[in-house]
Amino acid sequence: MTRAVVFDLDGTLIDSAPDIHAAANTLMARHGFAPFTPEDTRSFIGSGVPHFISCCLRARGRPGDAALRAQLIAEFIDLYETAVTLTRVYPGAAEALHALENAGFALGLCTNKPVTPARSVLAHLGLDGHFPVVIGGDSLTVRKPDPAPLQAAVAGLGARDVVYVGDSEVDAETAARAGLPFALYTQGYRKGPVADMPHARAFADFADLPGIVATVLA
Structure with a gap:
């Protein structure tokens, strides 16, 4: 595993x-x-x-x-499906993906965005090669915060020790229901205070993420 x-x-x-x-x-x-x-x-x-x-x-x-x-x-x-031209990668995110891969972590994606637009924007931004498993909002009959999509991503990776990284209340609930530690990116689309969301770690700088993951899974 x-x-x-x-x-x-x-x-x-x-x-x-x-x-x-x-x-x-x-x-x-x-x-x-x-x-x-x-x-x-x-x-x-x-x-x-x-x-x-x-x-x-x-x-x-x-x-x-x-x-x-x-x-x-x-x-x-x-x-x-073609709404990609105004979208940007958050600062440091691409570098964090490379660092995690170099540290031996498999990477997956679990989003409520439909899977075809998700794959389109990943390809447009040059991120698609990082994710052998992409679970979209229409991949199953349920969406997050139901834990099934996240569990499907984990199963697709053949993983046991997993951290879920997200930005919202929906993501926090999904991780909790799946029984996985959650790392909260605080610069995204959350609607309430960080303190109100269950999480193992919170971060504002993607440079901190590889260390957070290593610590949480130690």
């Missing part, structure tokens, strides 16, 4: 909020709704596309329109 680190994606390795904001406002304009601010759409991120679209419709006074919701989900996913 191998040692591994499994990562969330949006708000953890990459700042994709600008692309998500642009895609959301493309949809809003298309359907005659007012645009959102970046802060609005950032607050909707974390629980997958269906939840994101539900938040958009609730904010625009159409929470119960199931047909419109289904249409917007399909249109958003279509836009999302």
